[in-house]
Amino acid sequence: MNDLPFSMMEYAERIHQTKKRMEAEGVEVLLLTDPANMHYLSGYDGWSFYVPQMLVVILEEEQPIWIGRKQDANGARLTTWLHPDHLIPYPDDYVQSTHKHPMDFVADSLTQIGQWDRRTGVEMDSYYFTAQAYERLRRRMPNARFQDCTLLVNRVRMVKSDQEIQYMRKAARIAERAMHAGLEAIAPGVRECDVAAQIVHAQMSGTPEFGGDYPAIVPLLPSDEKTSTPHLTWTDRPYKQGDTVLLELAGCYRRYHAPMARTAVIGSPSNLVRDLAEVVIEGLNITLDAVKPGITCEEVERVWRNSIERKGWLKESRLGYSVGLNYPPDWGEHTASLRAGDRTVLQPNMTFHMIPGMWFDSYGVELSETFLVTENGCEVLATFPREIFQCPFGSGMVHPLGESGA
Amino acid sequence: MNDLPFSMMEYAERIHQTKKRMEAEGVEVLLLTDPANMHYLSGYDGWSFYVPQMLVVILEEEQPIWIGRKQDANGARLTTWLHPDHLIPYPDDYVQSTHKHPMDFVADSLTQIGQWDRRTGVEMDSYYFTAQAYERLRRRMPNARFQDCTLLVNRVRMVKSDQEIQYMRKAARIAERAMHAGLEAIAPGVRECDVAAQIVHAQMSGTPEFGGDYPAIVPLLPSDEKTSTPHLTWTDRPYKQGDTVLLELAGCYRRYHAPMARTAVIGSPSNLVRDLAEVVIEGLNITLDAVKPGITCEEVERVWRNSIERKGWLKESRLGYSVGLNYPPDWGEHTASLRAGDRTVLQPNMTFHMIPGMWFDSYGVELSETFLVTENGCEVLATFPREIFQCPFGSGMVHPLGESGA
Numbered sequence: 001m002n003d004l005p006f007s008m009m010e011y012a013e014r015i016h017q018t019k020k021r022m023e024a025e026g027v028e029v030l031l032l033t034d035p036a037n038m039h040y041l042s043g044y045d046g047w048s049f050y051v052p053q054m055l056v057v058i059l060e061e062e063q064p065i066w067i068g069r070k071q072d073a074n075g076a077r078l079t080t081w082l083h084p085d086h087l088i089p090y091p092d093d094y095v096q097s098t099h100k101h102p103m104d105f106v107a108d109s110l111t112q113i114g115q116w117d118r119r120t121g122v123e124m125d126s127y128y129f130t131a132q133a134y135e136r137l138r139r140r141m142p143n144a145r146f147q148d149c150t151l152l153v154n155r156v157r158m159v160k161s162d163q164e165i166q167y168m169r170k171a172a173r174i175a176e177r178a179m180h181a182g183l184e185a186i187a188p189g190v191r192e193c194d195v196a197a198q199i200v201h202a203q204m205s206g207t208p209e210f211g212g213d214y215p216a217i218v219p220l221l222p223s224d225e226k227t228s229t230p231h232l233t234w235t236d237r238p239y240k241q242g243d244t245v246l247l248e249l250a251g252c253y254r255r256y257h258a259p260m261a262r263t264a265v266i267g268s269p270s271n272l273v274r275d276l277a278e279v280v281i282e283g284l285n286i287t288l289d290a291v292k293p294g295i296t297c298e299e300v301e302r303v304w305r306n307s308i309e310r311k312g313w314l315k316e317s318r319l320g321y322s323v324g325l326n327y328p329p330d331w332g333e334h335t336a337s338l339r340a341g342d343r344t345v346l347q348p349n350m351t352f353h354m355i356p357g358m359w360f361d362s363y364g365v366e367l368s369e370t371f372l373v374t375e376n377g378c379e380v381l382a383t384f385p386r387e388i389f390q391c392p393f394g395s396g397m398v399h400p401l402g403e404s405g406a
Numbered sequence: 407m408n409d410l411p412f413s414m415m416e417y418a419e420r421i422h423q424t425k426k427r428m429e430a431e432g433v434e435v436l437l438l439t440d441p442a443n444m445h446y447l448s449g450y451d452g453w454s455f456y457v458p459q460m461l462v463v464i465l466e467e468e469q470p471i472w473i474g475r476k477q478d479a480n481g482a483r484l485t486t487w488l489h490p491d492h493l494i495p496y497p498d499d500y501v502q503s504t505h506k507h508p509m510d511f512v513a514d515s516l517t518q519i520g521q522w523d524r525r526t527g528v529e530m531d532s533y534y535f536t537a538q539a540y541e542r543l544r545r546r547m548p549n550a551r552f553q554d555c556t557l558l559v560n561r562v563r564m565v566k567s568d569q570e571i572q573y574m575r576k577a578a579r580i581a582e583r584a585m586h587a588g589l590e591a592i593a594p595g596v597r598e599c600d601v602a603a604q605i606v607h608a609q610m611s612g613t614p615e616f617g618g619d620y621p622a623i624v625p626l627l628p629s630d631e632k633t634s635t636p637h638l639t640w641t642d643r644p645y646k647q648g649d650t651v652l653l654e655l656a657g658c659y660r661r662y663h664a665p666m667a668r669t670a671v672i673g674s675p676s677n678l679v680r681d682l683a684e685v686v687i688e689g690l691n692i693t694l695d696a697v698k699p700g701i702t703c704e705e706v707e708r709v710w711r712n713s714i715e716r717k718g719w720l721k722e723s724r725l726g727y728s729v730g731l732n733y734p735p736d737w738g739e740h741t742a743s744l745r746a747g748d749r750t751v752l753q754p755n756m757t758f759h760m761i762p763g764m765w766f767d768s769y770g771v772e773l774s775e776t777f778l779v780t781e782n783g784c785e786v787l788a789t790f791p792r793e794i795f796q797c798p799f800g801s802g803m804v805h806p807l808g809e810s811g812a
Contacts, residue, residue: 003641046637047623050533050736071723071765074635092723093747096740101531124538125507127456131540132531132556150538193617197610204603204640211599211642214624217453229480231454234610235409236617317477317498328734330456334502341499359477 004043004081005254006163011081014041017156019059027121027147029110030057031137032064033129035327037153039255042066042082046075049128049327051095052102058115065113067106069095103133107140116141121149127329154335158322160349164256165372168324168351172258172370172381174212174251178202179260179384182219182249186264187392188241192221192234199249206253213252215259216331220248227263227364230357241267245391246366248355250331251382256324257331258381259353261368264389276313276365277388280356283307284367284386287319287354291371291378297342304338304356313358320354323370346373351381410449410487411660412569417487420447423562425465433527433553435516436463437543438470439535441733443559445661448472448488452481455534455733457501458508464521471519473512475501509539513546522547527555533735560741564728566755570662571778574730574757578664578776578787580618580657584608585666585790588625588655592670593798594647598627598640605655612659619658621665622737626654633669633770636763647673651797652772654761656737657788662730663737664787665759667774670795682719682771683794686762689713690773690792693725693760697777697784703748710744710762719764726760729776752779757787 004011018041022030031054038044038055042064053068063086066076070089077084090105110116122137123129125148138146160168181202185195199219206212222232223245230248239245243266250259265273283304290303301319308315318339321332331353336344338354355368367386371378410417424447428436437460444450444461448470459474469492472482476495483490496511516522528543529535531554544552566574587608591601605625612618628638629651636654645651649672656665671679689710696709707725714721724745727738737759742750744760761774773792777784 045639046635047626047639047735048637050623050738071763072635072637074765074767075632075638078632078635079638093745095724096727096738096743122537124541125536127533127536129537130531130533131528131535131537132554134537134540135530148538191617193619194611196620197607197618200610201603201607204606205600206642211597211640212603213599214602214639217456218620220453226481226484229452229478229484231452231478232481232485233451233453233620234617236612318501321502329453332456332502337502339499357477359480361480 002043002078002081005167008081010161010163011041011043014156015057015064018057018153021152021156022057022059022121025121025147025149025152026119027149028059028118029115030121030149030152032057032153033123034126034153035128036325037123040153040157040325042080044076045079045255046072048072048075052128052133054106056110067109101132101136103136104140107137110141117143119147120144121147121152123150124148125150151335154333157324157333158335158350159347160324160351164324165349167253167256168258168370168372169381170210170253171251171256174203174206174253175249175258175260176251176382176384177207178249178251179247179262182247183262183264183389183391184393186239186245186266188266189238191236191238192223193236196221196234203249203251210253213254215250215252215257216326216328217250220246222246225362228359228361230359230364230366239266244269244273244363246364248366248368255326257326258370259323259331259368260370260382260384261355261357261366262384262389263365263367264391266391268390269388272363273365273388276358279308279311279313280358280365280367281386284354284356284369288369288371288378288380291346291373292376293346293348293373295346297336297338297344297346298340300346301338301340315356315358319356320352322350323353324351348373348375408449408484408487411573414487416567416569417447417449420562421463421470424463424559427558427562428463428465428527431527431553431555431558432525433555434465434524435521436527436555436558438463438559439529440532440559441534442731446559446563446731448486450482451485451661452478454478454481458534458539460512462516473515507538507542509542510546513543516547523549525553526550527553527558529556530554531556557741560739563730563739564741564756565753566730566757570730571755573659573662574664574776574778575787576616576659577657577662580609580612580659581655581664581666582657582788582790583613584655584657585653585668588653589668589670589795589797590799592645592651592672594672595644597642597644598629599642602627602640609655609657616659619660621656621658621663622732622734623656626652628652631768634765634767636765636770636772645672650675650679650769652770654772654774661732663732664776665729665737665774666776666788666790667761667763667772668790668795669771669773670797672797674796675794678769679771679794682764685714685717685719686764686771686773687792690760690762690775694775694777694784694786697752697779698782699752699754699779701752703742703744703750703752704746706752707744707746721762721764725762726758728756729759730757754779754781
């Protein structure tokens, strides 16, 4: 038996929940191309999502069917709970060909097993379901009635099982270590890439008790004027006195993420950064205190909005999003967002990344936490001081690993 | 001026080559969603491809237009050569919304600037151009005539400039170090994740002279029976005596890749692995010797095929592919493949990853090289022994870093 991350009972429940939603949507066959959804239902794990692949859930069939590249079929055999006759490999000449497309093979396979004319759900807005993939399927399965089922499985994923939460707690332990490694490395004259190296080393090695998996996003490390925007990575520039550095990273354990962001300053923060940080930290603390089951996403965001408005600030971008299992390029689940207009009701065992980052034309500040909705409030998964860190370590405000900041 | 990786002259030439191909295809407006193509033409760099974004090339306009999320617009200002009035940010409430889609914004923007009814090229099979993205564009721009331009810019990218080759040579230096770090770490009782940590550390820190960028694929590290398939990553299992380990990784410098694969064995290789490795290494050497300008991709593959057929072996999957600039999830360029049927003619300054990996039901072997087509042959970018490595180091066949193996 393969070393599956979850019990067969848990997989059965996931399939059950998925089929319930398929029935509600009137869908008989569901074609999943989001690697996180494929993994969630089957256990399939591998960096093969750069070629088309799919998990097919058929309402009447107990087990889903995996369709993928032939050289990855052994990977499916070794990482899923599926019976080997539920793995359908396509020949290699379908890969990145000018005249053949893997979706032709998929359509032919579905036709062969009698699924050519069904109400068929597809993940229209999943990264790995291209416009071309859909065109090919439609052309080759003219009698199928296609229907958009983007996020159908993602919505099942929103409320975590106890085992999933255990994985996210482990991911948070790794996030603490990775953040600590990054902050400890930042100093004048040190290159940004060497700080990135310390962080990724900590992310993969994890703890002595359990190892780390690769996060769906590499460390985001903008510094200096690049702190005006959140998604820049690093260069080999050496840091200089006075630089601000944003660190957004995640710990990842068996594909489950606990993201966290902090802000560091080499030397003393400018008044601009100090003032903004104060607002962000206070807002983050107040908003986390307000989280509880029954509150909506937009109500959570309103607490934040009110908190910073009193100080004269406004954040246009969303405050956070549902988080957990994922593959590159994103650790977010794309379901609920903490923002005006999102009326998703928070339930126990949902998990969110609350990231009150604020970016202006020449500077920015980020501090974030991943939290679990509990029976009567929330649990912040990582234990890490909520402060602006002065680097290098030892020069003042830095706290040792594991000391709580809030 | 931003720290661009290439001269303005080089960007101008790239735009010129792109427009020539647009004219040949009868396309007036080209919507690029492949992050590598966006970067290639504009310099744009950031981990923001998890939300829709685009570079618009208009035949009559000197500069392309960047359209992306508002919080990434400063990233575009800081990493591209585009005039700020060519950056069009969309508000955050378009992100992962149930009712708004960034492509609605894109369509409205194109309409506003008079590009609503043109012959419009889209990258139908690019990861980040979903079926939904295309539907939205079509619905909102009913008078545009859409046309598939997948790989149009990728084909421009195939022949590298001297500067690009310099970057790939640097990437190869990093690949050597990363491979060395991985091999050095493998030993009985060491966890797979700790080997991954050493590799990624080496990938990011690079060399004392230049730092590393994140490769588009994390280290692929299947071991034991998982060597039957190439795309598995790692777990926290400790290696045991007798394990075979496949290591496929890349060095990356400023988004340019030099991938390399090697196979390690803890202790002595089995006869199966030893025999297969001999065939693979000989085939790799013979095939690299045959590379020269004017030969086609399928002729290169035939050299390999003949070489291993004489020993009674057959490899079904392609032997390699064009490589260079890229972003997750793939470092391949998706243009030419070394396989039967691909008649692409090799030209000086093309670069390929030749990966004669062979995977059977319980074991496999991989050894690969990235090569540059030169005026009269090829140059292998990395210098690393072409051998099966016996780990831990010092136990026999292992060579020091930098010693040539072929």
